[in-house]
Amino acid sequence: MSDVEFTAPSDTQRRDYTTLVIRCFGHPVPDMAMSARHAVTRVAVRDGRVIAGGLGWAVPQFFGGRPVPAACLGVGCVAPEERGTRLAAELMSARLDAVRAINTAAVATIWTTSNRYARHLGWQAPTEVTAHQVATDDLRASYTSGNGYDIVHATPVTAAATQAQHRLAAAWNGPVCRPGWWWEWKHTHLDLISYQFHRHDSTPHGLLSLAFDQHSQRGSVAVVHEFWAADTSAAHAMLAFLGSHHSRCDTVVFRRGVLPHHRLLLHGLHRYRVDLTCAPPWMLRLLDPVAAVSQRGWPHNHELDVVLALPDHPHQQGDRYRLEVAGGTAVLTPTEDPAHLCLDARQMAIWYAGGYRSVTTARFDGLHTDDPPLLAAVLAITADHEPWLPDLF
Incomplete structure (x- = not known):
């Protein structure tokens, strides 16, 4: 070329x-x-x-x-x-x-419909991505209005809300650590209407941003673009607030990826009548595994010493590395010792993002070892945070 x-x-x-x-x-x-x-x-x-x-x-x-x-x-x-x-x-x-x-x-992320092609280049999807559509009346019937929260119209989004979003985003693997211009880019362009949910103090416990769209068959539809909740109570208050829009729109759509994997709708709706639409996933690649491991956060209550075979990763100094995790930090260093476990670039991306939720799911993705407890320990070290990327780019 x-x-x-x-x-x-x-x-x-x-x-x-x-x-x-x-x-x-x-x-x-x-x-x-x-x-x-x-x-x-x-x-x-x-x-x-x-x-x-x-x-x-x-x-x-x-x-x-x-x-x-x-x-x-x-x-x-x-x-x-x-x-x-x-x-x-x-x-x-x-x-x-x-x-x-x-x-x-140290890492790279892409939203793409060319998933097979990206996998061939060493990218992998850590989790599925879905959009949710639910009847407004079902939300209204299933979630208690108010729930002790003060609801404040906050358009444009306030500094307190962006700080709360930053704190909540850190609880997941994948969300963008948004610079200031990100909010202007998304919220100004989409003309979003934003609300903060407070309880007993000035700290937002929830941030909800939505827009209204006209559908040829469903009429007015509320489209949720931001759904950040500190806990179940705040999330229920936000869902109840969405249900209060029943007189204006029959349907609430949570755009692709906006809801994390917390089963709020599954466990809260009186009747689970949700239309799920699978969307092209985000895909992750570790550009520099050594730097990615050292810069990532790690649990303070876990220790691990294991040799990994990394056969097809960029920026390597060999194909075997010792992973040492202790005290909330980790290092990945070249070694000549025999490997306990082999992770190709795609499997490494899933593991890094906490996408393997059990030994069973890891085995179905091709991770094999003669020491199941060791595999469980390797998976647990990243599974304290689940993968979720609500940011579209």
């Missing part, structure tokens, strides 16, 4: 890239201009013509309660007539290199 140049675009090439996005996606990406101001852009150019392009953001993501420098990739496209020539892989590498020049990202 020596005749293709991967480069930061000129003004003309940026306009050509925007036009290519519309041709590839079938529609404009409305917030692209705003998001691109905070991203690195790379385009593939042949004979002066833009044939591929994409964005990358140098923003941290939470893993184990700590922000890890990350490269978040989005709005990638290849001209249909140019597909099948590894342009997507080369473009991905160009964006990763550009982001890593800014923040030395």
Whole structure:
């Protein structure tokens, strides 16, 4: 592909890239201009013509309660007539290199429909992603209104709310540690209506952001874009508040990924009549396993000393590494000792994000060992936080 140049675009090439996005996606990406101001852009150019392009953001993501420098990739496209020539892989590498020049990202995340292709390149989806649709009347009948909370209209989102979201995001593996511009990008563009839920103090216990959409068959629909709850009580109050919109809309839609895996609807609705829609998942890749391990948070009450075979990882100094976890920190160092367990790049991504919830699920994904208790200990060391990425990019 020596005749293709991967480069930061000129003004003309940026306009050509925007036009290519519309041709590839079938529609404009409305917030692209705003998001691109905070991203690195790379385009593939042949004979002066833009044939591929994409964005990358140098923003941290939470893993184990700590922000890890990350490269978040989005709005990638290849001209249909140019597909099948590894342009997507080369473009991905160009964006990763550009982001890593800014923040030395140890991990990378992408939302993509090309899941098989991404897996081939070492990416993997730590968890499924779904959207939920529920009747407003079912929410109203199932959750107690108020629940002792003060509900405050907070549009635009207040500093107290962003601080609360930051704290709640750290309880999961994957959420973006949002910079200030992220809120303006998403909330201003989508014209979201936001509410804070307080109880006995000024600290928000819940943040709910929604918009209203007109559907040809269902009429007005409430679309939830942010659902951050400190506990079950706050979550129930937020669901009851959504149920209070029954006179205006018949349906509440929780857009893809907005609800974490906490079974609130399954365990709370009087009748579980929820329409679930599977969505393309987010996929994770460890760009530098040694740095990713050292920068991640680890449980303080667990210790582990195990040798891992890492046969296909980038930035390696061999294929065997000793993982030592103690006192809330961990290191990954090269070793010549025999390996207890082998993790390929895709399995390492799932494990790192806490996606293996049991020995059984790990075995179904190809993790094998003659020492089941050891495998259980390796899985438990990252399973204290579950994978969830509610941020779309």
